[in-house]
Amino acid sequence: MANARAMLLVGSHIGENIHVSHVREFIAGLQNGAKLVVVDPRFSTAAGKADIHLAIRPGTDTALMLAWINYVITHNLYDRKFVANHCQGFDALKKEVSGYSMEWAARICDLRIEDMKAAIELLAKASPQVNIHPGRHSTWYGRGDVGRHRSYAILTALFGAIGVPGGIYFPSPVPLGHVECVAEKSEKVAPIEPEVSLREDSAYPFSSNFGTVTADIIRAINTGKPYPIRLLGINGVNVIQTIPDPYETMKALKSLDFIFCEEIMAGETAIWSDIILPDAVYLERYDGVYAYDGLTPYVTVRQPVVEPLFEARSPYWIAKNLAKRLDIPGFTCPDERAFIAKELEGVDYSLSQLNKEGGLVTLPADPYRKPDKLKLDTASGKVNLQVEDFEDEDLDPIPKFEPTPAPPKGYARLIYGRSPVHTFSRTMNNLWLHNEIPENKLWLNDRVARQLGIKDNEVVVLENQDGKRSNPVRVLVTPGIRPDAVYMAHGFGSKSPLLSRAHGKGAADGFMMTRNEEDPFMGATSKRTNFVRIILGGKPLAIPDLCPVPDEIPRYTIKSA
Amino acid sequence: MKQYGMIINLDRCVGCHACAVACRAEWQVPTREGYRRNWVHRLGPANTSHGMSFTFYPGLCNHCDSPACVPVCPADTVAKTFTDPETGKTRTMEVAATWKDPFNGTVQIDQSRCLGCGACRDACPYGARYVNTEVANEDIGGEGIADKCTFCMPRVEKGLAPACVQTCITDARIFGVVNDPKSEVAAYIRKGARRLELLDRTSTPQEMPEAADRRRMLASLMQPAMRRVKTAGLLGLAGAMAVQGLAGEEDE
Numbered sequence: 087m088a089n090a091r092a093m094l095l096v097g098s099h100i101g102e103n104i105h106v107s108h109v110r111e112f113i114a115g116l117q118n119g120a121k122l123v124v125v126d127p128r129f130s131t132a133a134g135k136a137d138i139h140l141a142i143r144p145g146t147d148t149a150l151m152l153a154w155i156n157y158v159i160t161h162n163l164y165d166r167k168f169v170a171n172h173c174q175g176f177d178a179l180k181k182e183v184s185g186y187s188m189e190w191a192a193r194i195c196d197l198r199i200e201d202m203k204a205a206i207e208l209l210a211k212a213s214p215q216v217n218i219h220p221g222r223h224s225t226w227y228g229r230g231d232v233g234r235h236r237s238y239a240i241l242t243a244l245f246g247a248i249g250v251p252g253g254i255y256f257p258s259p260v261p262l263g264h265v266e267c268v269a270e271k272s273e274k275v276a277p278i279e280p281e282v283s284l285r286e287d288s289a290y291p292f293s294s295n296f297g298t299v300t301a302d303i304i305r306a307i308n309t310g311k312p313y314p315i316r317l318l319g320i321n322g323v324n325v326i327q328t329i330p331d332p333y334e335t336m337k338a339l340k341s342l343d344f345i346f347c348e349e350i351m352a353g354e355t356a357i358w359s360d361i362i363l364p365d366a367v368y369l370e371r372y373d374g375v376y377a378y379d380g381l382t383p384y385v386t387v388r389q390p391v392v393e394p395l396f397e398a399r400s401p402y403w404i405a406k407n408l409a410k411r412l413d414i415p416g417f418t419c420p421d422e423r424a425f426i427a428k429e430l431e432g433v434d435y436s437l438s439q440l441n442k443e444g445g446l447v448t449l450p451a452d453p454y455r456k457p458d459k460l461k462l463d464t465a466s467g468k469v470n471l472q473v474e475d476f477e478d479e480d481l482d483p484i485p486k487f488e489p490t491p492a493p494p495k496g497y498a499r500l501i502y503g504r505s506p507v508h509t510f511s512r513t514m515n516n517l518w519l520h521n522e523i524p525e526n527k528l529w530l531n532d533r534v535a536r537q538l539g540i541k542d543n544e545v546v547v548l549e550n551q552d553g554k555r556s557n558p559v560r561v562l563v564t565p566g567i568r569p570d571a572v573y574m575a576h577g578f579g580s581k582s583p584l585l586s587r588a589h590g591k592g593a594a595d596g597f598m599m600t601r602n603e604e605d606p607f608m609g610a611t612s613k614r615t616n617f618v619r620i621i622l623g624g625k626p627l628a629i630p631d632l633c634p635v636p637d638e639i640p641r642y643t644i645k646s647a
Numbered sequence: 648m649k650q651y652g653m654i655i656n657l658d659r660c661v662g663c664h665a666c667a668v669a670c671r672a673e674w675q676v677p678t679r680e681g682y683r684r685n686w687v688h689r690l691g692p693a694n695t696s697h698g699m700s701f702t703f704y705p706g707l708c709n710h711c712d713s714p715a716c717v718p719v720c721p722a723d724t725v726a727k728t729f730t731d732p733e734t735g736k737t738r739t740m741e742v743a744a745t746w747k748d749p750f751n752g753t754v755q756i757d758q759s760r761c762l763g764c765g766a767c768r769d770a771c772p773y774g775a776r777y778v779n780t781e782v783a784n785e786d787i788g789g790e791g792i793a794d795k796c797t798f799c800m801p802r803v804e805k806g807l808a809p810a811c812v813q814t815c816i817t818d819a820r821i822f823g824v825v826n827d828p829k830s831e832v833a834a835y836i837r838k839g840a841r842r843l844e845l846l847d848r849t850s851t852p853q854e855m856p857e858a859a860d861r862r863r864m865l866a867s868l869m870q871p872a873m874r875r876v877k878t879a880g881l882l883g884l885a886g887a888m889a890v891q892g893l894a895g896e897e898d899e
Contacts, residue, residue, distance in 0.1 A: 131662060133692075506662055518668050521671070522667055566693070
């Protein structure tokens with residue numbers, strides 16, 4: 087981003103999402119004069135630094151992207167040479183997007199054509215140094231998510247922003263030594279290979295590359311299919327807060343015979359565990375070697391500065407000793423230091439040498455490619471504007487716009503994001519961080535608030551489309567959120583009384599997420615498909631309908647009880 | 648006289664509060680209500696005459712030219728000798744328990760002589776001081792001890808940057824000598840960085856007088872809501888703190 091001349095963020099709230107090196111790049115880019123376009127129903131920190139902010143109707147981002155792609159093609163704003171030499175499927179793309187006009191998108195997205203045009207012209211003018219960053223936590227609507235992400239990549243390719251400064255760059259792999267954690271499977275405790283694998287036999291054709299779909303695990307526990315699961319080991323994840331539809335997760339946890347977790351915090355998942363193995367915090371332990379393969383490749387190692395307190399032990403020690411007691415041999419290293427030493431051999435370093443050089447060593451980068459050297463990791467070596475592998479699975483080879491249902495009358499869409507001082511749901515009980523931001527606030531549009539008679543800082547409760555109610559939460563009355571959406575930061579509203587500071591402070595977005603769709607490519611769970619209304623003084627208030635919904639977008643209908 | 652100062656570049660600030668946390672950690676500031684040397688107020692999003700704004704007020708003591716907090720201190724005065732670390736020159740002044748240093752321009756407290764009466768806290772228009780009532784100089788009938796930003800002088804004397812400057816993830820805080828033309832701080836001032844002025848007391852962002860678009864937000868700021876309004880003109884705020892207005896933002 088530091089080298090970009092223009093940046094596009096769609097719903098990505100870098101700045102509130104504090105990924106430190108990324109924030110630094112983002113700010114460096116702006117300070118170097120890059121233009122910024124932010125597409126977000128909310129006026130985020132990034133929007134506050136933008137040249138153009140498009141307060142888009144939630145769920146219509148792909149419509150805007152496809153109209154932009156069409157506009158770029160029909161107005162010759164794309165890099166013809168790059169497309170001719172490095173892309174395949176251009177004609178099919180051109181034909182597929184020809185129906186998506188700016189006029190149509192303006193109506194669908196609830197934006198002004200002038201603003202949409204100004205934004206795409208601004209981006210095109212900067213090409214190829216255009217950065218379209220997909221952001222994090224970007225599984226929103228289920229069905230269309232992969233198509234939306236692909237539309238960012240297609241626009242990037244049309245601008246020729248691949249392998250060039252400011253655009254998408256190639257990683258510079260760091261050749262760490264490979265260490266097997268466990269050398270061989272125990273013959274004593276041989277795992278029973280199930281006939282059906284949750285991972286390999288997933289309904290999602292592209293999921294197994296990434297692991298097992300979380301929702302599949304919860305479903306398997308609750309249904310006993312494809313096989314029963316009786317035990318769960320959880321390592322450092324508060325599954326009740328992080329996995330959408332915590333009610334299903336809680337049902338699953340209750341049905342298990344045994345749960346153990348490795349934790350530093352007494353969050354919801356820990357207090358529901360049979361055994362908590364106290365984890366060492368980051369200042370008390372070694373972690374594996376961290377290698378960064380971006381623009382400034384480096385190698386570093388997290389190392390303890392103090393001994394673990396009380397009974398806390400490092401994850402490696404815990405895993406190794408669990409294995410020992412289960413009589414599973416084969417851990418290859420006596421301890422973390424030996425493991426780290428083997429990894430560092432790959433870059434010809436020892437830990438003491440690394441520490442002598444300040445604990446971090448940088449390596450040469452190779453991020454860019456001359457046009458004649460540009461080769462992607464695809465069969466053709468080119469950018470696939472049209473993906474045949476998707477077609478083989480009956481998925482769209484070129485993204486299409488399929489509207490996600492609009493909120494039912496009287497409801498607004500719930501959008502969530504990050505609080506800049508907190509990390510997921512894990513830091514709300516920290517004395518200093520809690521002191522800075524103790525609770526989240528519900529962002530409510532000022533016109534909506536006026537009509538409902540809700541004042542800034544007033545405490546309300548949310549009720550979602552399935553009748554689930556939130557913890558009480560304070561309202562931030564602001565013009566910086568659309569009338570058809572409300573927003574809150576994730577991770578608050580802890581239900582664990584053992585987190586004495588965080589308990590009950592603010593509301594938990596996850597507990598409002600009972601309606602989820604999984605994307606058909608990888609099974610990623612949608613997190614913006616839930617709708618809420620406001621309860622004030624015990625009385626439900628209907629969110630006024632200030633953003634008329636066009637006929638092309640269906641409204642979600644609430645099942646009557 | 649040398650005057651230390653700090654630029655806070657609001658275009659760089661993302662409101663992560665790392666400055667406030669680093670300060671609390673460095674000086675072990677308790678977390679009770681209102682106890683802070685360094686803070687971030689989140690302003691907006693709100694409409695201004697330059698469009699919508701969402702910005703942050705990262706604040707600390709301004710180490711004013713004419714500090715309102717100094718003359719109100721009721722502690723008995725003592726003769727205190729200050730030494731210029733560069734020239735070795737000395738100067739002796741009659742000071743109460745708080746003063747403005749004649750050689751570096753910082754406003755400091757002698758906490759061993761503080762009565763904890765809160766007069767300085769009440770006089771500060773920025774809410775930059777608090778009185779810690781968990782501690783007191785009981786020998787002199789004290790009821791608490793006032794505390795505030797020292798511009799991290801104990802660190803600066805060792806050649807370190809102030810804690811908030813060192814920790815800032817976007818390098819939005821720039822510390823240095825205001826009246827040294829070679830300093831980065833002075834360069835910012837030449838580029839149009841403006842002093843923090845109390846133009847209004849409100850909880851929403853106000854635009855800078857000559858700011859031209861919504862990226863150039865906001866130098867004039869709210870006071871913490873719990874403070875009494877003070878008239879800016881009477882205070883002669885020379886403030887070491889300037890907030891970049893980017894009047895001279897370079898464009899290619």
